[in-house]
Amino acid sequence: MPEMHFRVRWPDDTVTDCYSPSLVVKEHLEAGRSYPLAEFVQRSATALNIGSERVREKYGFACSSALDQLRRIEELAARFEASPDPVVRVESFTP
Template sequence: MPEMRFTIRWPDGGIEECYSPSLVIKDHLEPGRSYPLAEFRDRSRTALSIASDRVRARYGFPCSRALAQIGRIDAGSRRFEDTPDAEVGILSFQE
């Protein structure tokens, strides 16, 4: 399966490189675009869950790295839940 990384900018300006075991992330996020925090969290969770399910279908077990990435995105998002109009920017994809 082709894996990829995607780089995000948190509302405080912090940059984080994220992992996906599948290119499906391209169907849910777009480089150069910013998403409201809750929408980013939901789109990321959906894409990474699909990617993990694809790994399960192919290898018989879910992708632990994708599930861990969901956890890191959830944890990062919690830091900004009380920030009105918080957005997460998608900086780039690296295949």
Template structure:
């Protein structure tokens, strides 16, 4: 399964490298795009859910890495919930070899 990473910048400028076990993340995020906080979390939930199900279809079990990553995103996002007009910018989509997509 072709895993990917996506690098995001949170409202306070903190950078986080996130994991996806599938390239489906490319269908949900575009590099350089700022997403409203709730939209970013929703897109992450959808993409990582699909990615995890792809792992289940191939290997017979869900991807705990995807669920762990979603939990980390949701936890971090909760810290910014009270910030007016908070956005999360997807800075880059990275292939498994580290190259930028």
């Protein structure tokens, strides 16, 4: 399965490199686009869960790396939930 990494910039300007086990993430996030925090988390969750299920279909088990990445995204996002109008920018994708 082709892996994909995506770099995101959080509301405090920190940058995180994220992992997806599938190219499906490019169907849910767009490089160069900013998303409201909740929408970014929702789109990430959708993409990473689909990616994990694709791994399950192919190998018989879910992708723990995708689920761990989603947990990290949710933890990071929680830091900004009280901020007024927080946005997350998807900087880039790399294979």
